[in-house]
Amino acid sequence: MKHRDAALQAFYDLTETAILRRADTCKNAGPAAKPVFDALRKNVGGKGSSAPELLPVCDALESALLVASAGPAPVPELAATLSNLSSRLQWKRRNGSTPDGTNFHDGHANALIAGPGGLEEREDVWVGISLLAPHVRYPDHRHPPEEVYVSLAGGAWWNTNMDWTTPGPGGLIYNEPNVLHAMRTEAQPLLAIWCLWVGS
Numbered sequence: 001m002k003h004r005d006a007a008l009q010a011f012y013d014l015t016e017t018a019i020l021r022r023a024d025t026c027k028n029a030g031p032a033a034k035p036v037f038d039a040l041r042k043n044v045g046g047k048g049s050s051a052p053e054l055l056p057v058c059d060a061l062e063s064a065l066l067v068a069s070a071g072p073a074p075v076p077e078l079a080a081t082l083s084n085l086s087s088r089l090q091w092k093r094r095n096g097s098t099p100d101g102t103n104f105h106d107g108h109a110n111a112l113i114a115g116p117g118g119l120e121e122r123e124d125v126w127v128g129i130s131l132l133a134p135h136v137r138y139p140d141h142r143h144p145p146e147e148v149y150v151s152l153a154g155g156a157w158w159n160t161n162m163d164w165t166t167p168g169p170g171g172l173i174y175n176e177p178n179v180l181h182a183m184r185t186e187a188q189p190l191l192a193i194w195c196l197w198v199g200s
């Protein structure tokens, strides 16, 4: 039987706890996250083989983790667990990102924890991290799976059903399937976890 290391299991457990703890503030988040964490409980994916990689925005990770460490439970524990995993992460820009004269290209990165190319290689769930430097606007985008974000530090979220919202550390954001959505930062970096069920 495949084994999941303790740091990864702690990260999943704390992420699920964070979602359940605030589920009353975001009625779709709990139901959307349930298949993700049920699948992670049911079986363990393969050990990821992607080499760790840093990008310029990773300079903002330490200050984002510091903000998260002062958040409500379980955000500080989640930040500590993420810090433990950080040396293993392969940070990547969003597909198709090229220098465009704005600060977006070097001001953002995503890292997959579970999913294709993630620390845990699997196809049925995607659990990842987004990091935005201060004063960055992530472009509007959409995707078929619904999505739950757990904010760990900074940033605002928007979708076509919702004005710009600042959830704060521990706050949740839900994006329904195919809804156009985006994030942006002001003075603080954004650090957030996202969870998508892509199985069938």
Ligand SMILES: [Fe+2]
Residues within 6 Å of the ligand: 141, 143, 147, 175, 181
């Ligand atoms: Fe998204």
